[in-house]
Amino acid sequence: MAWSTRELAELAGTTVNTIRHYHRLGLLDEPERRYNGYKEYGVQDLVRLLRLRRLVELGMPLSQIGEVGTGGDSTPDALRQLDTELAARIERLQRARSDIAAILRDSAPADVPAGFESVAARLSEADSSIIHIYTQLYDEDAMTDLRHMVEADTDSIGDDIDALPPDADEETRQRLAERLAPILAQNLIDYPWLSDPVAHLSKTEHVTQQTFIDAVIELYNTAQLDVLHRASILAHEQLRIAREANGDD
Known part of the structure; x- marks a missing residue:
């Protein structure tokens, strides 16, 4: 035939x-x-x-088929390597399905940062963008803590800061900073690593710092940056006073 x-x-x-x-x-x-x-x-x-x-x-790359197909000595090793790669691929697919289920359950945007589906409605465009960047700078534990911070924040201040125009007046900036400061101070208490995040970095300290600076300057306007800066100073001052009151170092 x-x-x-x-x-x-x-x-x-x-x-x-x-x-x-x-x-x-x-x-x-x-x-x-x-x-x-x-x-x-x-x-x-x-x-x-x-x-x-x-x-x-079986998923064997064409570049390896010639050797495997002839039953060479490297065949078992090639199959074991292929099995490892397939296991990793299956894990990625299962994670993707889980993420899709969460997106559909919470009616979140399809491009929401992984793990933040349930709080997507609270994130401004800038916040969502910065969290996407954080996923490349910090480890999974840090990102889990960040999600908990967002979940615990029931104040509408995020919306107010998001709506803040670049020419916002002094009174408005200070008022928002004073509202935000206690939230930041509590985060510093609940997550001490925020004061020294080196152990949770995925990139070098220099790369992380420079990327963060570039990102916030690009994503937030001058008034918003001013509020964040003021709130940070106030939060650290509140934390210092609280520690002194408790007799902490």
């Missing part, structure tokens, strides 16, 4: 282009041709093609 390229492709459940690609890579030998120049495949070609397809189904 002899088959044309199209017939072989249909029989093996693949495409003519795939067979031609295997020829170019040297994975499938070119068959003899008929008198009219058309390729003529036999049973051995079909078996070889089906073996190739089996390895592809």
